[in-house]
Each structure stands twice: as structure tokens, then as C-alpha cells.
Amino acid sequence: MLFNSLTFVVFFVLVLALHNAPLSWTTKKTNLLIASYLFYAAWNPPFVILLWISTFIDWHVAKRLFIEEAKSRRKMLLAISIIVNLGLLGYFKYGGFLLENFVAIAAAAGVEYQPPEWNIILPVGISFYTFQTMAYTLDVYLRRAEPSKSFLDFALFVTFFPQLVAGPIVRPTHLLPQFAVPRVATPKQLYWGLGLMTIGMFQKIVVADGMLAPAADAVFGAEAMLHPVDAWLGTLAFSGQIFSDFAGYSTTAIGVALTLGFGLPDNFRFPYAAIGFSDFWRRWHISLSSWLRDYLYVPLGGNRKGNLRTYANLMTTMLLGGLWHGASWTFVVWGGLHGLYLAVERWLKARVGRKAIWGRLPAQIFLALLTYFLVNITWVFFRAPDFATAWRMIVTMLTFVTDGEKVLITPHIVQVVIAIGVMLVVHWRMRERKLDEVVGRMPAWLTGVIWGVMLTLIIITQGGSDAFIYFQF
């Protein structure tokens, strides 16, 4: 079920009413669990079975892991969880990709092999809930935490509908304790939750789908070499679209959870004001970057095993992070570029990073713009349907050869310039601030007027219930 759908509006009202009804806490949690399964089944009912498999396996594996002392048996139990979770993810998400590459390698070796067409539908949000449930088992394996004592709480942790399909990827240590005690939103939490939902939906429906998607689609759908103005505007449009789409989902998810009385962690902190790439990854998809840090980068050795290993660990983490986003080599390149940026930044910081000049405002603005420029280069690979398109775009953007095709019409250019201009200013001004603090300092009437205008724009945009981009990951 999409947040930006009429079905969700009705669903949300019913869930909220039930959650505030005079029922026992166990009944309320059972209601939330059933609602979460309905939320997921609204796309494709049979895929709920995948949630049940993950829930069942990780519940039992974690319980056994906790009492098991023998190292070999513990490793075997962990392997069961990883094989089941990554096996499902691999089959549904990477099966076609692996087969495609196998055929290509076979063809390169002179073996002609034509497999049947791979027609497997990708279950929505499988990468998100797989990582979430794996975190639970890994925490218990690493003796970072005890397993949950309540199966209902655990099942709800795996399935909690606000963040089920596109994050934030919540740690068991953050969410499970909240299920332990009765929670209903206070009036202030309810209103602010609704406010966050409005902001999230505004980002998705008005900014991402309405203002920016037409330009990004036109540019990345073009088959010819483009004029550099179009290539740059299309890429900038996508940078804003992907942020507004994904941060819009996260903000809505946080808002929905808050209206029910639950606190979810931030997933974005104005990332286009980042100064450098380690800063960027502390602001962009925070729940994924911290997951990768805690469950991949650190176990690989992190920065504790010398410089060379640190760089290798960074690259490995980011390459796999790229692949997490999608079964395509373009995503691997996207991750590889981020790994490279992080490695270069680390190298440079060790040599020139301590100079006072970098602390001055002009230098900070320069570095933020440089970071945004380099991030945009990576977005080309992320959005392009193939390497040929990505290469054409990169060449045009970096050479400024002006004999390419123009595809963007004036209204779409105006929309991109306004949306990206406003977004960059807002991100810079909010760099060290928090949204609730800024809203808290505004007069209530002004907040109300802005809120009303956003609601109106959401309605009159009449969004076509376009799926969120990150659902495919």
C-alpha cells in the first residue's frame, strides 16, 4: 500500500482509531501486526509468506543462539539465518542479474546458453526488511543484545508497517523496547506526526513527482547525446527527485509511527549541505549507512587493521552498498564511486585536512558545492538505464559540447531551477539545525499557513500514486 494513495488514508484512519480505542496493549499490538500484514499484502498477498519465513527463522535462530555456547554450532545457526534471508533476497532480487551475467560469461567463453526468461516479481521492500531482521540475529550472535521474550513483539518488529518497505531500517534495540510498554501518542505527538506526514507527502507528490520527475525522465530517457544544459538539469532534477522521494517516505514513516506513539530515528539530515563524503553518509540514508558500518565495515576490520585494509574495507562496503540498491552493474559503479570518494577524502584529510582554511565559510561552501557536484556524477550511474546512457551523460556534462539535442521544455526547466535552488538553500541553512526546533521557533499561525498551503498543493497536484523509487530496492 502506498502512502500516497487514498487506500492508505482510509487504512491509516482505521489503524489510528483502533490504536486509540480502549483495548489491552496486547490487543493493540496484535491489531498493528494484522494491519502491517494487510499493508504489505495490499501489493501482492502471497509475498506475506516471505515475511513469515524471515520472522519464524530469525525468532528461533536467535533463541538458540542465545543459549548455545559452542562456537561451531553458533556459527551454523547464524549461517542458517543468513542463508535463508540472503537466499530469499538473492533469489528474488539478484536471480535475473546472476543469470544474465552467467550467460554473458558463457558466451564470452564460446558457450551459447539461452535460459528461459526470468519472470520473477521483486517483493516490495525486501532489501529493507531483510536487513532489519538480520540485524536482530547478528546482534544476538555478536552478544550485543538478548533476544526478545515476546514473539508478538518480534513479529511486529519485522513487519511494523510505517517503515516496512522503505525504511528507516530500524535496529531491534530501538524498536523492540518500545513495544514492551503501552504507547499511545500524546496530542502534541499526534499533531507533529501529522505535520511530518504532510511534509513527507509534499516532498514526494509535489516536489519529486510533480516538479522534478518530468525533467529527469525526459533527460535519462533520451537516446541521443544531449545539450549540456539539459544533461545537467536532468541530473540535478534527479538529485532532487531521489532525495525528495526517499526522504519523503522516511519523513512520512516517522510521522505515521509518531501518531501511533512510536519514535523512529532520522534517516536524512539535509544531505546536500554535506561537506565531504563521510559527512554525506552521516546525512544520507543514515539507517543503511550505519547498518553497513556496524554489520559489514566494522566486522571486516574497519580502520583497525592498517591503511591499506581500511581502504579495501571502505571499497568493499560501498560496492556491496551499491549492489544492495539494485541488481545492475550501474549500481555497483555508483557504490564504487562513493567508495573511491571516501577513500580519497580520507587520504586528503590525513594530509591537508587540519589546515585552518577549511574551517572558513567560503571554503566550507566550496567544499559543500564540490561534494554536491561529485554526488551528482554518481547519480548519473544510479539513474541511467545502462552504461551507454551514463557515458553519454557524463561526456556531455564534463565537456560542455553544445551540439547535443535539447529535450527540456521551459516549464520543466523553471521547475527544476526553483526546486533545486530552494532545496540547496534550505539544506545549507538547516545544516546544523533540527526541523522541530525551527518549527518550534516559528509563530503558530505561520506554521499553520505553511501547513495549509502544503496540504492544498498535495491535493491539487493530484498525484498519480506513483510508487516510491526506493520500493524497488
Place this chain on the structure above:
Amino acid sequence: MPSSTSNSENAADMSKFERTLPGNAIGLSALIGLLVMIVIMSGWEMYWRSDGSIPSYRNSEGLWAIQRRRVNETEGDKTVLAGSSRMYFNLQLDVWEQESGERPIQLSLEGTSPVSLMEDLAEDPDMTGTLLVGVAGEMFFTGFEYRGGAFTRFAQETPSQWMGQQISMLVEPYLAFYQHDYSLFTVIKRQPFPRREGVFFEMDVRRLATYTKDRHARMYSKVETDPEYAEIAKEIWAQFYRPIDELSEEERAQGLENHNAQIDRAVAATKKLQERGVEVIFVRHPFEGIYDIIEPMYFPRAASWDVLIERTGALGVHWQDHEELQGFHLPESSHLAAEDADRFTQALYRLIERERAQHNTGEQE
């Protein structure tokens, strides 16, 4: 070891999970926001009503899917209408129902070739009635599918989409602004921005019809009463026109190949339907203006319509062959004005009945 995965946390520790909240009166802001939204939305609704907009169901993919499902539910033996926009503007369900005693199922889609639908119905054993197929040259003989998404929607509609359609239909008949033509970014796109040199500006088709719950379409009154509005529609119809002489040899060869492929597809689907006892009838609807140039230039009758009718052996009714199908008012050159559509439907129904009898007698002989 921390017990934070467990469910035995005490309430005092819960504060670390709480989100910070704005310090001001957010409840008051919510109330003001709601009032502001109601005021602006009322103004927006009044604006579109004053512009002449009439609330109506939206011609959505979900609405089409509902009609398509009727074939599989209990109504596969009825008359099903396939075609592009001329088929639903010109063929009035009310009049057809008066004439025949049975209301047809309207499955036509604007800007979309009916050939894929014919193929779909040919594979569907529930389809046992009569299939009336509208033939508009630029769609039928090119295979163009502006609304191809409707076929996917029918085949893959999720429970959430189904529910969304049901909820949407509860409010559609009461809101004048709730039409794609009045959505914010559609309105912005058609503002008089300076045109960018070297970029083709594709004008979106404006609202031309109102719909009932079963996709009974009628020309939107503004098209008939506002000549400027009708002129915009004519401009839109002409925006892709290129004289055939300007096409390269390769483009012409590709066009011809595609044209023949579409006829092959239609013939195969028709044969399959006929073998199952489904009667297929093709209809050519009136056109004028730019279409008087495009149709004979790109789809000359002898190479398109005549071939289709001959190869399928189906009954074909071409408006140019029958006096009673001529002389109607087409405000924007492509579709009949509402009252003319009533008279056209009656004439067409009676003509089909007559031709049908002759056609079937001829077949038996």
C-alpha cells in the same frame, strides 16, 4: 550484555526513543492549516466550476479495469465496444440501450489501438458476445497505445489499487477540480512560457468528455460552446502531423511494415474470436479537418480498411459509404457533439442491424 533487544525495558529508559517535538502550539497550527486548506480548496473548486467544469467520474485505468472485469463476471455475452476515443464519444450507451434493449460494455481507450484488446478478448473464453471495433487510422494501423497502461492495470491490479479506485469513485462525481486536466503541474505546463528554441513542445490533450460510472462518455459542453477551446483541440490533433513526403525512405518502409503487422494481428484475433462464435463488426467513424488530410495520406482506404474487411470477412461499416452516417457536427474535427452522437448512435445501430442481416444472409449463401 545490554538487554535492549528484550521487552523488559522500564518506562524510565523510554525517553531515549522519544522524538523531540516543536515547542510551540502545534495543535493550533494544525487547526489553522486545516482551515487554510479548506479555504484555498473551496476557492480552487469554485474557480473550475466557474470555468465551466462539470464534476464527473475520471476516465482512469482503474475504471477501465472494472468494465473489463464485467466480461469475466457475468456479461461476456454482451456487446463490447473496443476502439479509441471516437468509439466512446460517438457511440452513446443510453441510445444503444434504447434501441437494442441491452447496454454495451465500453472498453474503448482514447489514443489507443484496440488491437491489443482484441487479442486479449480472443484469448478470453468468457467473451462470447459481439465485439464492435472502432477503427481510427492513426491508432488502429500504427498500434499506438497512449493508454496501454490500462491493460497492465487490469492484468496486475493490486488489492490496494482496487480499493483506491473504489474510494476515488465516491468523491469523483462531486468535485469539479478532480480531473487530470486541472492538476497543478498540467495547468502550469500550459501557461504561456517562452518556447525554448529547438525543443518540440507537446501540448497535452485537454478535457473533452464527461463520464459516468460505466464509462459512458459525452462531449464536454465547453468543447461545443467555446470555439477557442475547440480550436485548441484542433491544434493538438495537428501537432504531430508531417506530410508523408517529408519522411525518409526508411521511415516510410518502417511505417508500412508496422501497418501490415497491425492488420495481421487484427486478422488473427478476429479469426480466433469468430471461431468461438463471437461476432466482430468494424466501424469507421466520421472525421474532418486535419484528418481529411492525414487519413487518406497515411491510411488510404484501399490499403487499410478494405484489406482489413476483406481479410477478416467481418462486417464493416464505413461512414463514407452511408448517407445516414454523414452530416454530423464535429466541433474539433474528430468527435461528435453530444446530441449529434445520439443521432449517430441510433443511425449506426439501425444500419448495423440491416447490414448484419444482409451480411449473414450473404455468408449463408
